[in-house]
Amino acid sequence: MKELYFYVLFVAIFAAQTGLIMGGVLDPESSYSARNILFSVFVAAVVIYMGWNFSESGIKKVAIKGAIVAFVGVTVITCASIIGYTIGKPILGVYLPSAAYMVLPLLYIFLLSVILYTLLAVLGAWVAQRFKPSQIKKKEADSAKK
Amino acid sequence: MTVEKSDGKILKIFLVIVALVFVGALAYILFFSGSLHTPSFFADNLEPSADVKQLDSQIQSTGPENTSETRFAVLHDFDEFIKAKFKDLTTPQDYQEVYMLLKTRIDRAIKEINETSVPPGELKLWYIYNMGIIAKTSDATIGFDLAGSYVYPSLANLGGYVDMLLISHIHGDHFDKNVIMKAKEHGATIIIPDGKVRVDHFGLTPFIVKDPNGMDMLDAIKQLGIDTSGLTAIKPNETINVKGVSVTAFSGEHRSPDESTVKSLYDTPVDWYYVNLSGFGLLHTGDGFLFDNVPDFSAKRVDVLIIHYSDELTCEALYKMIPNAKVMLPFHLHELGHGREMVLDGGMFKNALDQYDHGYLKLTYVQPNPTLMRYVPMIWGESLDLGNATQ
Numbered sequence: 001m002k003e004l005y006f007y008v009l010f011v012a013i014f015a016a017q018t019g020l021i022m023g024g025v026l027d028p029e030s031s032y033s034a035r036n037i038l039f040s041v042f043v044a045a046v047v048i049y050m051g052w053n054f055s056e057s058g059i060k061k062v063a064i065k066g067a068i069v070a071f072v073g074v075t076v077i078t079c080a081s082i083i084g085y086t087i088g089k090p091i092l093g094v095y096l097p098s099a100a101y102m103v104l105p106l107l108y109i110f111l112l113s114v115i116l117y118t119l120l121a122v123l124g125a126w127v128a129q130r131f132k133p134s135q136i137k138k139k140e141a142d143s144a145k146k
Numbered sequence: 147m148t149v150e151k152s153d154g155k156i157l158k159i160f161l162v163i164v165a166l167v168f169v170g171a172l173a174y175i176l177f178f179s180g181s182l183h184t185p186s187f188f189a190d191n192l193e194p195s196a197d198v199k200q201l202d203s204q205i206q207s208t209g210p211e212n213t214s215e216t217r218f219a220v221l222h223d224f225d226e227f228i229k230a231k232f233k234d235l236t237t238p239q240d241y242q243e244v245y246m247l248l249k250t251r252i253d254r255a256i257k258e259i260n261e262t263s264v265p266p267g268e269l270k271l272w273y274i275y276n277m278g279i280i281a282k283t284s285d286a287t288i289g290f291d292l293a294g295s296y297v298y299p300s301l302a303n304l305g306g307y308v309d310m311l312l313i314s315h316i317h318g319d320h321f322d323k324n325v326i327m328k329a330k331e332h333g334a335t336i337i338i339p340d341g342k343v344r345v346d347h348f349g350l351t352p353f354i355v356k357d358p359n360g361m362d363m364l365d366a367i368k369q370l371g372i373d374t375s376g377l378t379a380i381k382p383n384e385t386i387n388v389k390g391v392s393v394t395a396f397s398g399e400h401r402s403p404d405e406s407t408v409k410s411l412y413d414t415p416v417d418w419y420y421v422n423l424s425g426f427g428l429l430h431t432g433d434g435f436l437f438d439n440v441p442d443f444s445a446k447r448v449d450v451l452i453i454h455y456s457d458e459l460t461c462e463a464l465y466k467m468i469p470n471a472k473v474m475l476p477f478h479l480h481e482l483g484h485g486r487e488m489v490l491d492g493g494m495f496k497n498a499l500d501q502y503d504h505g506y507l508k509l510t511y512v513q514p515n516p517t518l519m520r521y522v523p524m525i526w527g528e529s530l531d532l533g534n535a536t537q
Contacts, residue, residue: 007157007160024189071164074168079167093237094237095235097483098318099179100175102175
């Protein structure tokens, strides 16, 4: 699967998440409700799969892809938060003295997401390098050459 | 190879677009978000808990005119409710029940204000939140410092029921852009204090502070991203007459909690407003306390003196300044935006009740004790018939 497709997929996933928050199906970002945790597990699984899928490109490149996913995610959440403020639906779910304060939780989400998604993507790549059949074959071929 | 190159190019374009959107959104939030509404954390159909219902019914059973021990107990119970249920305004869980109580009481008040027709010669008051109060006569309905939509967003609708909105100063717990928006839609006259000012920042929070070499108040408010059309800035000691209501502004000093650098941020123009509404005199002090030249209110009829309760010394000073006031209303209590610590420290009825003696103002070093001035602590959404209160 092409790298771009994954990023587009994540735009769709985060747009769906914020859409569901606006629709009242999911709770705002700050809530640790069962539904939100389930959704987070789903996102984590897709990030791990992305790491698995791109394991051939090496751990470092996969880590960068994980960070890009975090960036894409927080961009969607930022736009959704502005829309939420405009139509009166909370996305972040934290009290802010003014809308300008939105940048603080958004930066917090960004930093946390970069760390988390980078680690998850690396985890996917690491697991793939040990258990993915194509990677095992590649390793065997490399060691046979040596 | 060509396909891979083209894919790489598309990917780069995609990432550049995402980066531009992100930077653009952050810039919008930082520089152009002044007019955005505060969204509500809570669903519209949320039901009040048993505790909320019980306290609300207790409050309903004793009005502010009631001077019995039962009323005293209700005020005490209200304090205890806030103490137990209010953690912070950060997440919904921190204040859901307090929100529900405020919602229940404000929704009822809005209905009453809308449906009540006050007979000529009478005045009815509704306490809203913090320093916010609505006064209604047969001629007009006016509001002072209506704010609090950051706790209960629909409180902003009150702006749609007033003919005149008076704002003592430009701090969030007195100046609420959501209320102002509704008041504008309703065609209300909106009055703010005038003065030369500049905009300072404390973190991301802008503060309008006094500055003799600064800009006009309306220009400063524009800098906050707020539309100033329909706002009337009045100068100290200026009197204006609008729709049969006479308003005089007296410029005071904003009280400062300490002498730190934050002091300068609080040093904003703040007005006392003396209003003649259908013959009734109302004096609202906002957060203003000190004066360079103390105004003379001795010749003015002051039926209601609305104060920012701070301590006994404040009450005593105000009593001596306006001894002819018939009723003193101690407000600026339970203002949740100040945070739990400040509310519990000095913003509770238990503090204001030190000066309460069966409905009269009690001051340690003033005779008679209690004084002859009525002293009426009020709970969110309660109403007071001035005719009864001043008898």
